[in-house]
Amino acid sequence: MLELRQLRFQYSPPAIRAAHARTVIDGISLTLGAGELIALLGPNGSGKSTLLQLAAGTLQPQTGEVLVDQQPITRLTRREIARTIALVAPSREIRFPLTALEFVLTGRYAHVPAVGFDSRHDLDIARESLRETDALQFASRRINELSAGERQRVTLARALAQQPRWLLLDEPTANADLAHQISMLKLVRDMAHRRQIGALIVTHDLNLAAEFADRVLLLKEGRLVASGPPAEVMTIPLLSDIFNLPLSIGHHPQSGRPRLFWESNI
Numbered sequence: 015m016l017e018l019r020q021l022r023f024q025y026s027p028p029a030i031r032a033a034h035a036r037t038v039i040d041g042i043s044l045t046l047g048a049g050e051l052i053a054l055l056g057p058n059g060s061g062k063s064t065l066l067q068l069a070a071g072t073l074q075p076q077t078g079e080v081l082v083d084q085q086p087i088t089r090l091t092r093r094e095i096a097r098t099i100a101l102v103a104p105s106r107e108i109r110f111p112l113t114a115l116e117f118v119l120t121g122r123y124a125h126v127p128a129v130g131f132d133s134r135h136d137l138d139i140a141r142e143s144l145r146e147t148d149a150l151q152f153a154s155r156r157i158n159e160l161s162a163g164e165r166q167r168v169t170l171a172r173a174l175a176q177q178p179r180w181l182l183l184d185e186p187t188a189n190a191d192l193a194h195q196i197s198m199l200k201l202v203r204d205m206a207h208r209r210q211i212g213a214l215i216v217t218h219d220l221n222l223a224a225e226f227a228d229r230v231l232l233l234k235e236g237r238l239v240a241s242g243p244p245a246e247v248m249t250i251p252l253l254s255d256i257f258n259l260p261l262s263i264g265h266h267p268q269s270g271r272p273r274l275f276w277e278s279n280i
Contacts, residue, residue: 053223056233096124121175
């Protein structure tokens with residue numbers, strides 16, 4: 015289990031007095047179990063990306079702690095964390111002239127000896143990860159030659175190559191077309207259920223979250239407002255308040271999951 019206990023985080027640059035520090039995460043607790051896909055929803059500035067970085071150990075909270083199987087994450091080395099948690103942030107330009115396959119192989123660093131080379135086993139895992147994200151055709155292309163959506167698929171493949179127990183995904187479908195948005199979220203959901211991987215996904219697409227998530231978390235101004243199955247949490251009063259937008263709700267004709275619409279008189 016990946017557990018976050020009463021996390022509180024402030025951004026306080028050295029030039030700013032502590033009294034004027036901005037609280038981004040304010041007392042959030044949650045657990046992410048094996049085989050569970052959780053969607054993290056909230057407006058811009060609500061603390062979603064910061065919460066992922068805290069969960070991955072790349073940021074340290076002022077108070078509270080992150081536990082990996084009841085062990086504080088601060089006691090783990092970066093290699094130990096990388097064998098357990100994969101954080102996928104929005105894709106950025108990569109300055110080194112790596113091919114997509116070489117980039118995905120960097121996700122294997124936590125599994126290879128400190129001094130050594132990629133094995134045939136590592137190469138097979140990297141290729142399979144590219145295949146799963148529909149990116150194997152990019153294997154020999156330079157990563158910076160790919161479109162933003164293609165790079166995002168390769169970045170997800172790198173995370174899969176880590177063979178983590180928990181996936182933390184920050185807008186993994188932001189630059190993808192609709193077909194790949196659906197296929198990527200279906201892949202993550204199926205992997206979570208089949209391989210018992212816990213997945214925590216930040217997304218702004220309420221309908222995709224409702225369709226694929228086992229549980230939804232709603233954040234507002236750094237606080238956890240609601241947590242539960244989509245049908246229980248994604249209600250008009252809660253979502254309209256959080257996003258400050260009049261909404262209507264329906265249901266998918268096949269799955270029966272919630273389907274959100276904005277009011278047409280806006």
